[in-house]
Amino acid sequence: MTTSPPKALITGAGSGIGRALAIEASRSGHDLVLVGRRQEQLEGTAALLDKAQLQLVAADITTPEGRADIVAATGNRLDVLVNNAGRLAVGRLTDLDDAEIAATVGTNLTAAVQLTRDLVPALCAAQGRIVNIGSMFGLIAFPYFSAYSATKFAMRGLSDALRRELSEFGISVTYVAPRATRTPAQGSFAHLVEPFGMALDDPDRVARRAWDGIMAGRKTIYPGPGERIFALLQVLAPSIIDMALTHKAGSAKAQAALNSYTKQKEA
Numbered sequence: 001m002t003t004s005p006p007k008a009l010i011t012g013a014g015s016g017i018g019r020a021l022a023i024e025a026s027r028s029g030h031d032l033v034l035v036g037r038r039q040e041q042l043e044g045t046a047a048l049l050d051k052a053q054l055q056l057v058a059a060d061i062t063t064p065e066g067r068a069d070i071v072a073a074t075g076n077r078l079d080v081l082v083n084n085a086g087r088l089a090v091g092r093l094t095d096l097d098d099a100e101i102a103a104t105v106g107t108n109l110t111a112a113v114q115l116t117r118d119l120v121p122a123l124c125a126a127q128g129r130i131v132n133i134g135s136m137f138g139l140i141a142f143p144y145f146s147a148y149s150a151t152k153f154a155m156r157g158l159s160d161a162l163r164r165e166l167s168e169f170g171i172s173v174t175y176v177a178p179r180a181t182r183t184p185a186q187g188s189f190a191h192l193v194e195p196f197g198m199a200l201d202d203p204d205r206v207a208r209r210a211w212d213g214i215m216a217g218r219k220t221i222y223p224g225p226g227e228r229i230f231a232l233l234q235v236l237a238p239s240i241i242d243m244a245l246t247h248k249a250g251s252a253k254a255q256a257a258l259n260s261y262t263k264q265k266e267a
Helices: 016-027 039-046 064-074 098-126 146-169 184-196 203-215 225-236 238-249 252-266
Strands: 007-011 031-036 054-058 080-083 129-133 172-176
Touching: 007 016, 007 064, 007 098, 016 031, 016 039, 016 080, 016 203, 031 039, 031 064, 039 054, 054 064, 064 098, 080 098, 098 129, 098 146, 129 146, 129 203, 146 172, 172 203, 184 238, 184 252, 225 238
Parallel strands: 007 031, 007 080, 031 054, 080 129, 129 172
Antiparallel strands: none
């Protein structure tokens, strides 16, 4: 009897962490359903993959029509769902308009909830795994990332809730919290990297660590011990984190970078 390879669906697979995760999943022998808004970017990812059964779905996960196309392409069985698609809204809260906030929440959170709901039957059939790509900003909230951090905190809560709700169906859940990563999206906060002393990781490194943890069945995947210490401080002594980040946020470098970025957006 021939056993079909496991199947993984990855959203936001056209670049960055999503593309790197597709490469890792292909190497591990998974058939792939790669989702993104732009066909040409998905084709760029496909060109980098090992041989695998591959479907490219150019769809907008924030729309019912886009999600319907994804569900149809997936079929009745899914082993791994990776909710990776996301967007950033960076800057002072007072400089974010309604459209930016709605698009950030809609892509990062609402669409992930809706797509996961729609794929639960296929995940049940395989007793599969949901993987939610969060962020260290979902553990330690940075100033000027308010809308983005809110969505990543919510994704962490969603992961815990789904792990408890869907366990009776044999569905597991993994929450991945990378640090800031060198991706095309990083350009939207490049001006804040130096003022906040951010360390940027390579997406290939992030994906390898994440995929190893996913295949090992881990519930949570964090970058390293340093971030775990900061996360513990956030819980036990939040005033220390408040002082450090408030100081950096108010520094002359940070304010100058924000003012320059705001002017560029308005131009």
